[in-house]
Amino acid sequence: MPDVFADLVGQDEAVDELRRAAAAAAAVLRAGAAAREPALIAAGPAGGATPDGVDPSTGMTHAWIFTGPPGSGRSVAARAFAAALQCVHGTGCGECPGCHTTMGGTHADVRLVVPEGLSIGVGEMRALVLRAASTPSGGRWQVVVVEDADRLTEAAGNALLKAIEEPPPRTVFLLCAPSTHPDDISVTIRSRCRVVPLRQPPATAVAEVLVRRDGIAPDVAQWAAAAAQGHVGRARRLARDPEARKRREAVLAVPRRLTGVGAAFDAASALIEAAEAEAEASVAEADTTERAALEMALGAGGTGRGAAGAVRGAAGQLKELEKRQKSRATRAQRDALDRALVDLAGFYRDALTMALRAPVAPVHTDTAALAGAGAQKWDAEGSLRRLEAVLACRAAIEANVKPRIAVEAMMLALWKG
Numbered sequence: 001m002p003d004v005f006a007d008l009v010g011q012d013e014a015v016d017e018l019r020r021a022a023a024a025a026a027a028v029l030r031a032g033a034a035a036r037e038p039a040l041i042a043a044g045p046a047g048g049a050t051p052d053g054v055d056p057s058t059g060m061t062h063a064w065i066f067t068g069p070p071g072s073g074r075s076v077a078a079r080a081f082a083a084a085l086q087c088v089h090g091t092g093c094g095e096c097p098g099c100h101t102t103m104g105g106t107h108a109d110v111r112l113v114v115p116e117g118l119s120i121g122v123g124e125m126r127a128l129v130l131r132a133a134s135t136p137s138g139g140r141w142q143v144v145v146v147e148d149a150d151r152l153t154e155a156a157g158n159a160l161l162k163a164i165e166e167p168p169p170r171t172v173f174l175l176c177a178p179s180t181h182p183d184d185i186s187v188t189i190r191s192r193c194r195v196v197p198l199r200q201p202p203a204t205a206v207a208e209v210l211v212r213r214d215g216i217a218p219d220v221a222q223w224a225a226a227a228a229q230g231h232v233g234r235a236r237r238l239a240r241d242p243e244a245r246k247r248r249e250a251v252l253a254v255p256r257r258l259t260g261v262g263a264a265f266d267a268a269s270a271l272i273e274a275a276e277a278e279a280e281a282s283v284a285e286a287d288t289t290e291r292a293a294l295e296m297a298l299g300a301g302g303t304g305r306g307a308a309g310a311v312r313g314a315a316g317q318l319k320e321l322e323k324r325q326k327s328r329a330t331r332a333q334r335d336a337l338d339r340a341l342v343d344l345a346g347f348y349r350d351a352l353t354m355a356l357r358a359p360v361a362p363v364h365t366d367t368a369a370l371a372g373a374g375a376q377k378w379d380a381e382g383s384l385r386r387l388e389a390v391l392a393c394r395a396a397i398e399a400n401v402k403p404r405i406a407v408e409a410m411m412l413a414l415w416k417g
């Protein structure tokens with residue numbers, strides 16, 4: 001197994017910083033072992049150098065935020081850093097039990113919050129914070145990874161803030177968010193954390209990892225890396241999954257199909273329905289398995305004393321499950337639609353760069369000719385207006401405008417120009 005940071009593509013600076021921090025954290029543990037009661041640190045002025053000459057107040061801290069565009073590897077970075085903190089040999093060797101179990105998601109002292117719905121609730125967060133305050137069973141750190149910290153509800157954010165403000169001595173919080181904008185993460189949480197900004201990895205770096213790790217042919221890897229616009233997971237799916245390629249092709253056929261008002265509405269319907277179908281396929285299996293497992297756990301029937309109460313409780317649990325599944329389905333739909341919009345934006349961006357004769361490679365090499373024809377017809381101004389219409393649609397959906405309404409408005413704008 002390679003080093004735990006091997007999958008973090010094109011992020012050399014961040015990896016250096018995280019390795020330094022992991023080394024400082026290990027030094028804290030050694031110093032603490034000598035003093036019998038190791039404790040972090042926080043960024044307090046009382047810091048001071050350890051016997052190893054590493055100053056923990058500059059090297060390590062108890063709360064971190066990983067920021068970057070989707071696909072840049074925020075959660076990959078957070079998990080790798082968690083492994084580096086649990087590594088018993090060094091700073092993320094990838095081979096020791098600490099690294100192995102963390103990367104495999106089974107380390108007893110690493111808790112992962114992966115929201116499936118649109119938000120992370122306060123109940124989940126309180127339970128997590130409570131468990132994270134316990135002494136690490138492996139003798140190192142309790143690590144809490146919150147993926148999509150921007151999806152915390154306000155109450156959940158407050159519960160987390162309290163823990164970050166008065167951190168248990170051996171607990172480390174790793175949050176992931178698109179940015180440090182107050183919409184994504186509260187100013188007070190931000191002020192307690194060290195920020196690790198990740199960049200959009202260059203297509204060449206993404207292609208390299210697809211070839212090296214996934215064994216994908218170099219030409220396919222290059223095409224997929226460019227088409228995915230720096231999103232590593234998306235590039236891998238495009239390279240491997242024919243269904244994903246088919247969906248992308250259907251989206252990129254949209255500009256050609258916009259021949260009138262009726263066609264614009266048809267295209268909007270097709271896009272929405274495709275996103276719904278994709279989302280349904282992605283959650284259907286999990287939904288069925290979860291429901292079967294819950295029904296099994298609750299047991300069917302039962303007539304003895306207390307059975308009526310048990311049935312009421314069971315109904316409540318099923319309702320709760322349905323609510324969670326609905327929330328996850330909505331999220332999956334939005335994600336699918338957003339991927340389609342990013343592909344479409346790439347097409348108009350290609351038209352714009354061609355109209356400007358900018359010396360940059362197209363995002364979608366396979367529709368470059370079509371984008372070239374668009375560039376001639378629309379010129380730079382018309383291409384830019386269309387690109388802006390796609391971006392406005394994403395922003396509207398993000399701001400909770402009904403997807404169908406936003407997409408219809410976009411299609412009309414793309415047709416009219």
Ligand SMILES: [Zn+2]
Nearest residue numbers: 087093096099
């Ligand atoms: Zn290790």
